[in-house]
Amino acid sequence: MKNGYLKNDQLTQFLETLRLLGALHGPTVSEAGVTAFAPISEPASWRLDYGRTLIPPKKYLLPFRENLLQFRDGSYQSSAPAAPDIVLFGVHACDLDGIAYLDRVFLADPPDPGYAARRAGLTLIGLSCKPDDYCFCSSPQGSAPCDLFLSTCEGGFLLEAKTPKGEAIADASREFLSLAPPSPPPADAAHDCCALKPQDPQLRFSDNPLWARFAELCLSCGACSVCCPTCYCFDVREYPSLSGGGVRLREWDNCLFLAHGEVAGANFRETRLERLRYRFLHKYCGFSPLQGVVSCVGCGRCKAACPVAIDLRELMEPCLPDKGDAL
Amino acid sequence: MTGAPLAPHLPYAATLLERRQLSADTALFRVAPEPAGLGALSRLVPGQFVQLSVPGGGEVPISPADLPGADGTLELCVRRVGHVTQLLHDAVPGQRLGLRGPFGTGFPVREMAGHPVLLLAGGLGIAPLRSLLFHLLRHRDEYGEITLMYGARQPELMLFREELVALAGQGGLRLYLTVDFAPQKPAGDFSCAVGLLPDLLLGFSFDAGKSYAAICGPPPLYRCLVGELEGTGVAPKRIFLSLERRMRCGIGRCCHCAVGQMLCCTDGPVFRLSELQQIPEAL
Numbered sequence: 340m341k342n343g344y345l346k347n348d349q350l351t352q353f354l355e356t357l358r359l360l361g362a363l364h365g366p367t368v369s370e371a372g373v374t375a376f377a378p379i380s381e382p383a384s385w386r387l388d389y390g391r392t393l394i395p396p397k398k399y400l401l402p403f404r405e406n407l408l409q410f411r412d413g414s415y416q417s418s419a420p421a422a423p424d425i426v427l428f429g430v431h432a433c434d435l436d437g438i439a440y441l442d443r444v445f446l447a448d449p450p451d452p453g454y455a456a457r458r459a460g461l462t463l464i465g466l467s468c469k470p471d472d473y474c475f476c477s478s479p480q481g482s483a484p485c486d487l488f489l490s491t492c493e494g495g496f497l498l499e500a501k502t503p504k505g506e507a508i509a510d511a512s513r514e515f516l517s518l519a520p521p522s523p524p525p526a527d528a529a530h531d532c533c534a535l536k537p538q539d540p541q542l543r544f545s546d547n548p549l550w551a552r553f554a555e556l557c558l559s560c561g562a563c564s565v566c567c568p569t570c571y572c573f574d575v576r577e578y579p580s581l582s583g584g585g586v587r588l589r590e591w592d593n594c595l596f597l598a599h600g601e602v603a604g605a606n607f608r609e610t611r612l613e614r615l616r617y618r619f620l621h622k623y624c625g626f627s628p629l630q631g632v633v634s635c636v637g638c639g640r641c642k643a644a645c646p647v648a649i650d651l652r653e654l655m656e657p658c659l660p661d662k663g664d665a666l
Numbered sequence: 667m668t669g670a671p672l673a674p675h676l677p678y679a680a681t682l683l684e685r686r687q688l689s690a691d692t693a694l695f696r697v698a699p700e701p702a703g704l705g706a707l708s709r710l711v712p713g714q715f716v717q718l719s720v721p722g723g724g725e726v727p728i729s730p731a732d733l734p735g736a737d738g739t740l741e742l743c744v745r746r747v748g749h750v751t752q753l754l755h756d757a758v759p760g761q762r763l764g765l766r767g768p769f770g771t772g773f774p775v776r777e778m779a780g781h782p783v784l785l786l787a788g789g790l791g792i793a794p795l796r797s798l799l800f801h802l803l804r805h806r807d808e809y810g811e812i813t814l815m816y817g818a819r820q821p822e823l824m825l826f827r828e829e830l831v832a833l834a835g836q837g838g839l840r841l842y843l844t845v846d847f848a849p850q851k852p853a854g855d856f857s858c859a860v861g862l863l864p865d866l867l868l869g870f871s872f873d874a875g876k877s878y879a880a881i882c883g884p885p886p887l888y889r890c891l892v893g894e895l896e897g898t899g900v901a902p903k904r905i906f907l908s909l910e911r912r913m914r915c916g917i918g919r920c921c922h923c924a925v926g927q928m929l930c931c932t933d934g935p936v937f938r939l940s941e942l943q944q945i946p947e948a949l
Binding site: 410415445585592599600621 | 673674675676677679719721722723724725745747748751761762763764884885910911912914915917918919920921922924926927928929932933944946947
């Protein structure tokens with residue numbers, strides 16, 4: 340079964356079906372008001388109309404900190420990655436695109452063992468959204484890569500299975516799904532936002548005064564990178580234990596931080612300007628095998644999170660309707 | 667010996683066999699990898715690097731100072747500059763270490779065949795170039811004239827001096843040594859030029875149009891040497907530079923080491939000057 344219609348009042352039943360595949364996680368709002376993907380224990384904690392979570396779903400695939408290796412008596416062993424089966428419900432198209440990008444990085448040869456194990460245990464259920472002022476995605480929502488995509492429609496959701504796993508979920512839900520919606524779904528609402536095209540890497544050396552202005556404003560706090568669904572730079576640290584062994588950890592790093600470009604006796608990105616340019620280059624031009632691939636998915640988190648309202652898009656404005664001559 | 671792929675983050679074990687102090691803060695470490703690593707290391711090309719682990723400290727990228735010997739052992743020339751290298755310098759023979767790799771690109775030894783090769787080393791940059799030099803000399807009849815110009819800050823910081831002088835004495839290598847500063851030298855000490863490395867190029871006569879050049883040294887050296895070298899007529903696509911960046915993973919994932927849109931760990935660390943000329947931040 341590839342397509343179906345799920346009525347609003349059968350959503351709880353559908354979620355119970357999803358629980359058969361693993362722990363159910365989805366968008367929630369904490370007591371402190373933070374929107375986050377978290378375990379869904381009771382229906383009251385869901386927020387299906389959420390805008391964006393503070394931290395993107397990359398946390399399920401690349402934990403902030405994880406053990407890579409352990410050593411004892413001078414020899415290293417791989418740490419078995421913890422990879423529980425998780426069903427992530429309610430992921431917007433931009434975040435699904437973000438996961439697809441991370442797949443290209445971490446499942447390429449040689450695949451990253453921890454990432455691959457966690458990815459294999461992750462079931463993705465997409466959900467359509469209403470773009471807000473921060474969003475600038477463009478791909479049609481239903482085209483986002485996931486196991487099963489739910490598009491909101493009159494009185495419920497249209498289901499589209501995109502993988503055999505998604506079809507199995509739809510099959511398991513057969514008894515409470517209808518084949519067709521009561522009325523045709525509304526056309527995909529046109530986004531009044533626009534995706535960024537691959538940028539010319541030389542743009543970072545342009546004499547655009549915005550570079551200097553951004554560098555002046557930037558606090559190097561790294562919020563834009565932490566909340567980015569496709570930022571994956573990591574640092575590796577090793578800690579000996581008092582008993583003689585120890586661990587090697589991998590943890591999120593941040594290209595806005597001063598230490599990112601440090602080598603013994605030098606720093607290749609000593610200024611904030613150089614670090615902003617580095618981020619620009621990685622996001623909009625791509626490194627090495629992914630040259631020319633824009634990894635920005637338009638989720639709007641960096642713009643929403645930046646404490647000094649830096650919007651790198653202003654440099655590339657030609658694609659934005661109201662600021663066509665910024666370059 | 668096995669050709670099976672190694673887990674990307676897991677070092678194979680190695681043992682420190684011996685160390686030879688080369689200067690106050692630099693030593694040559696001979697390391698014996700366990701059999702699991704021999705297959706990978708047998709494919710090492712001069713200029714590639716390995717990730718060396720000192721348990722409890724972490725990993726550092728090191729470009730070996732020679733290809734593995736017949737017994738599979740590896741020579742690593744390491745300066746004491748940080749946490750991991752300090753631990754290595756404190757280690758005694760028998761210390762367990764870890765290795766990953768080799769990673770990255772090396773010097774194009776096949777492409778260089780039939781051509782004169784000019785090696786330019788500054789300071790610790792002699793380490794990767796020593797590996798290239800040994801390779802060229804072992805296959806001496808495949809290459810044209812081989813020249814090494816090596817500059818160090820002062821005489822006691824010049825690494826491998828006796829060894830290089832002995833090699834030059836056998837013929838087959840033109841050797842030019844220079845130091846930036848030289849205090850008064852005692853009678854009978856070896857003498858070399860005083861001046862910066864680029865000065866050696868002035869008045870040096872060689873077949874620039876046919877030559878390949880390989881450079882390794884600190885960033886300021888590249889900035890002043892590259893122009894001089896191009897001025898002599900060596901084509902930018904035949905000038906190779908070994909760059910240093912903070913390489914955490916060695917496999918293009920951690921994203922600390924980008925040079926323009928290339929990654930130093932997979933597209934480098936040896937780059938053609940022609941690849942770097944459009945990247946103002948490369949050197």
